[in-house]
Amino acid sequence: MKTKPQRNLGTLLRIVILILGLGLVLLPIWYMVITSFKPQTMIFELPPRLWPQMWTLKNYIAALGKDHFGLYFLNSSKVAIASTLLTVLISSMLAFVFARLRFPGKEFLFYIFLLGMMVPPVMLIIPQFIVAKWLSLFNHLGLILVYTTMNISMQTFLLRGVFENVPRDLEEAALIDGAGPWTIFWGIILPLSWPGISVVIINTFLYSWEEFAWANVAIKNASQRTLPIGIALFQSEHLTEWGQVFAASLVALIPVLIIFIIFQRHFVQGISTTGLKG
Amino acid sequence: MKLSAVGGINPPTAFPPTTMHTKRRYSDLLPALIFLLPGLILFVLFFLGPMLYSLQISFFEWKIVHPDQSLFVGFRNYQRALSDSIFQRAILNTLAYTVVTVSVKMILGLGVALLLNQNFPGRTFFRVAYYLPVITSWVIVSLLFEYMFNGQAGLVNYILKDILRLIPKDVLWFADPILTLVPIVLLDIWKGIGWVAIIFLAGLQTIPVELYEAACVDGADALAQLRYITWPLLGPTTVFLVVVLVIGGLNAYVPFQLMTNGGDPMDLTHSVLTLMYEATFGRIDFGYGAAISYLLTVFVFIVSLIELRLMRQQAA
Numbered sequence: 001m002k003t004k005p006q007r008n009l010g011t012l013l014r015i016v017i018l019i020l021g022l023g024l025v026l027l028p029i030w031y032m033v034i035t036s037f038k039p040q041t042m043i044f045e046l047p048p049r050l051w052p053q054m055w056t057l058k059n060y061i062a063a064l065g066k067d068h069f070g071l072y073f074l075n076s077s078k079v080a081i082a083s084t085l086l087t088v089l090i091s092s093m094l095a096f097v098f099a100r101l102r103f104p105g106k107e108f109l110f111y112i113f114l115l116g117m118m119v120p121p122v123m124l125i126i127p128q129f130i131v132a133k134w135l136s137l138f139n140h141l142g143l144i145l146v147y148t149t150m151n152i153s154m155q156t157f158l159l160r161g162v163f164e165n166v167p168r169d170l171e172e173a174a175l176i177d178g179a180g181p182w183t184i185f186w187g188i189i190l191p192l193s194w195p196g197i198s199v200v201i202i203n204t205f206l207y208s209w210e211e212f213a214w215a216n217v218a219i220k221n222a223s224q225r226t227l228p229i230g231i232a233l234f235q236s237e238h239l240t241e242w243g244q245v246f247a248a249s250l251v252a253l254i255p256v257l258i259i260f261i262i263f264q265r266h267f268v269q270g271i272s273t274t275g276l277k278g
Numbered sequence: 279m280k281l282s283a284v285g286g287i288n289p290p291t292a293f294p295p296t297t298m299h300t301k302r303r304y305s306d307l308l309p310a311l312i313f314l315l316p317g318l319i320l321f322v323l324f325f326l327g328p329m330l331y332s333l334q335i336s337f338f339e340w341k342i343v344h345p346d347q348s349l350f351v352g353f354r355n356y357q358r359a360l361s362d363s364i365f366q367r368a369i370l371n372t373l374a375y376t377v378v379t380v381s382v383k384m385i386l387g388l389g390v391a392l393l394l395n396q397n398f399p400g401r402t403f404f405r406v407a408y409y410l411p412v413i414t415s416w417v418i419v420s421l422l423f424e425y426m427f428n429g430q431a432g433l434v435n436y437i438l439k440d441i442l443r444l445i446p447k448d449v450l451w452f453a454d455p456i457l458t459l460v461p462i463v464l465l466d467i468w469k470g471i472g473w474v475a476i477i478f479l480a481g482l483q484t485i486p487v488e489l490y491e492a493a494c495v496d497g498a499d500a501l502a503q504l505r506y507i508t509w510p511l512l513g514p515t516t517v518f519l520v521v522v523l524v525i526g527g528l529n530a531y532v533p534f535q536l537m538t539n540g541g542d543p544m545d546l547t548h549s550v551l552t553l554m555y556e557a558t559f560g561r562i563d564f565g566y567g568a569a570i571s572y573l574l575t576v577f578v579f580i581v582s583l584i585e586l587r588l589m590r591q592q593a594a
Contacts, residue, residue, distance in 0.1 A: 011398050018393050018404050025408055028468065031433060032422050044431040047440060094317040101310040109314075116325055117522075118578050120529040122551050123571030126335065126564055127328030149324040152317055181309040202413075210415030212532060228417045232536075235421055242425050249418040256413045264406060271480035 036060070036246040043242050059243035060251070063234070069248060071223060072230040076209060077255065079140050079226060083147040083208040088200055091152055092193075095159035096185045100171075110160075116153025122213050129217055138218050143226070146218070147208045155200045161274040162196030163189055195270030198263040205259050227252045336568035348565075355569035364541075365570065368548035371534075375459065375549065376527030379466045383523060384516075386467070387474025392508075394475065395482045405479075409472040419469060420536035427451040427461040434461075452537065455546035462533050474519060481515030482508070517589045521582050528578050531555070550574050 030050065035043065036059050038052045063069065098110050132142045170192075171184050179187070190197070212228045219225055225233075231252060235245045336356070339349040359365045390408055394401060411419070426433045429450040438444045451457050485508065493503050534540075534549040540556050541548040548556070550570065558567030 011396070014393050014396065015398060015400070018390075021390065022404065022407055025411060025468070025471070028419070028422055028426060029410060029414070031426060032418075035425070044428075046431050046436070048431060048433045048436050090317045090320065093313045097310050097313045101306045101313070103307045103310045106310075112326070113317075113321065115329075116321070118525055118582065119325075119329060119575050120531070120551055120571060120578075122529075122531055122555060123332060123568070123575065124325065124328045126558060126568065127331035128324055130331070131323060131328060145320060146324050149320045152321060152325075156317070181313070185313075206413055210417065212417050228415060231421075232417055245421060249415075249421070252418065253414060256415075260409070260413050261406070264409075268405070268476060268480050268483065271477060272484055274480075 032246045033250065036243055036250055038243055040241060040243055043240065059241075059247040063244040063248040064251065066234070066244075068223070068225075069230065069251075072225050072227045073252070075140065075224060076227040076252075079143050079147070080205050080208040080255075082140075082144045083151070084201055084204045086144060086148045087151045087155055087204040088197060090148060091155040091200060092159050092163075092190060092197070093185070094152065094156045095163050096181075096189060098156070098160045099163035100184070100189075101181065113153050113156055116150070117157065121150050125214060125217055128214070132218055138220055139224060142218055143208075143211075143215060146214055147204075147211060151204050151207055155203065158203075158274045159193070159196060159200060162193045162270075165273055166192050193273070195266035196273045197270075198266035199270040199274065202260060202263050202267065206256055209256055332568045333572060335564055336572050338565045340564035340568070342562060342564055351565065355565045356573065358566060359570050359573060364545045364548065365550075365553060367546055368550050368553045371459065371547060372528055372530060372549045375463055375466070375530060376524055378463050379470065380520065380523045380527055382467050383470045383474045384519065386471050387519075388478050388512075390471060390475035391478035391482055392504075395479055405476070408475060411469045412472040412476075414469065416469075416532040417536065419465060420533045423461045423465045423533075424452075424537055429453070453543060455543060458538055458542075458547045462530075462537055465533050465537075466527075466530070470523070474523070477519055478512065478515060481512050485511050513589075517586065520589070521585050524581060524585065525578055528574065528581070 034050065034052050037055045037057070038045075039054055039056045039058065042049075042052065042054065094113065098106065128146060132138055132146075135142075137145065166189055170188050171179075174184055174188060210228055211226075212232065215226045215229050216232075219229065231245065231248055234248060238244060337350060337352060339351050339355075341348045394404060394408070427435075429435070429448060429452070432448075432451075434451075435445075435448045439446075439448060449457065451461055489507050489511075490503055493507060498506070529551060530549045531551040534547070534552045535555065538547040538552070540552045540560070545553075551574070554567045554570040554574070557563045557570060
């Protein structure tokens with residue numbers, strides 16, 4: 001066994017290495033933050049400074065007041081929340097079927113669903129475009145349905161692992177009491193799977209909040225644009241105004257950060273319950 | 279394919295034989311259908327249908343305005359792609375990108391996970407902080423790296439030239455087809471380590487502490503513990519990570535698109551998907567674009583199968 005001083009030294013070394021690594025990880029984010037507070041004249045200053053000589057809020061005021069930023073923010077929130085709720089509901093229903101119910105052809109169907117993890121989403125844009133046109137879905141509902149579909153495979157795969165690790169004893173008891181599949185799903189499996197569902201919520205919200213390619217093709221109406229489209233357009237219109245681009249970008253990161261902080265408590269435990277265990 | 283090998287998930291076992299057995303048999307199909315229906319409708323409408331439709335498109339010289347006037351050309355779109363030097367270059371770029379990013383992310387991610395997998399003050403803070411790049415959006419960080427690797431007053435050039443004195447003059451990162459890949463690769467590694475570390479961490483936490491205690495008693499040092507306990511028991515996690523990361527790498531799109539403007543300079547820096555996007559929406563050559571994406575999908579599928587096979591053999 002290790003002696004106590006040896007162990008303390010190990011912990012210290014561990015923290016030192018972690019802090020050094022963290023410096024590299026956070027440097028780009030820090031650079032983005034301070035650039036967003038620099039006046040435009042110092043964006044290409046030499047040498048580049050990691051602590052601006054002059055702080056200004058001008059970039060935030062300019063970027064947020066421009067191009068309906070608030071509207072895009074609302075649009076993105078609406079789309080991301082709806083996609084996340086729908087994905088959690090649909091994926092968990094599918095995962096319940098694959099983890100608990102029995103019928104012929106189940107394995108085959110499961111593998112068909114897994115195809116969704118392998119096909120590049122960009123390749124589907126052309127035919128999805130045609131389907132959306134056919135159903136008049138060049139709107140937020142169209143975004144929500146496509147985002148949900150693109151997430152179903154991976155999240156169903158993860159949730160199947162979660163549900164399989166829920167002990168069966170409780171259900172056996174409920175079955176004997178005459179409970180149907182819906183009661184078992186809603187009353188037993190879901191409440192016991194919160195850590196796994198947190199992982200699904202983080203994954204899906206992140207995807208829907210930052211999706212670019214489909215939103216870029218499907219949304220024609222300027223008032224329905226989502227944030228990533230807004231930011232990319234903004235950058236191409238104001239090429240060198242990096243301060244404003246990053247100010248808008250940082251505000252756009254806040255909701256994701258909030259979702260992550262709320263659900264991260266369950267995150268590591270949640271991934272363990274998906275069955276990715278050693 | 280046998281994906282139950284991934285992540286050590288047990289194949290779904292039927293209900294254990296109980297007295298309920300016969301009663302359940304007939305009652306499963308109907309609830310299964312009801313539970314499957316919403317997902318199945320979406321999946322067929324927005325995934326399976328589109329996938330088959332684009333397979334059809336790939337065999338045509340597709341006319342987007344009048345699809346009924348499209349010309350059937352058999353495998354010609356596929357032949358064209360395979361003999362196109364721009365496509366070959368795109369494959370080379372994508373493969374190099376995938377090999378480098380996946381191996382570096384696996385090694386560094388495991389390192390971070392091992393460092394974080396212990397009780398010490400501030401552990402939660404480190405976890406959240408290392409995960410921060412993962413939750414940033416691809417569009418935003420692609421723009422950020424473009425700014426940092428700027429040719430004249432970029433932060434990276436400044437660090438390399440004026441602080442470390444490794445290079446004599448500023449490097450124009452985005453003017454050279456090989457150097458352009460450097461920021462793209464670094465971006466992916468930077469953004470991906472946190473995710474790999476979290477998944478490894480989840481795997482590490484399921485390894486019973488008693489194993490390490492026993493090894494300690496037997497006098498095994500840290501390296502031996504890593505070699506004989508941690509590594510073998512992380513097997514399924516490693517397989518899952520490699521498969522998912524390779525799929526992601528081969529499908530790289532946004533960073534290539536935003537940092538190279540789709541292939542600059544001279545179409546030498548395409549990834550397979552930016553080339554496909556350009557063929558489809560730039561040159562309105564839908565058949566060719568669809569053929570490229572099918573070539574990629576088949577390749578991804580075969581690579582995933584090989585990975586699963588190799589790693590299962592190794593584990594056995």
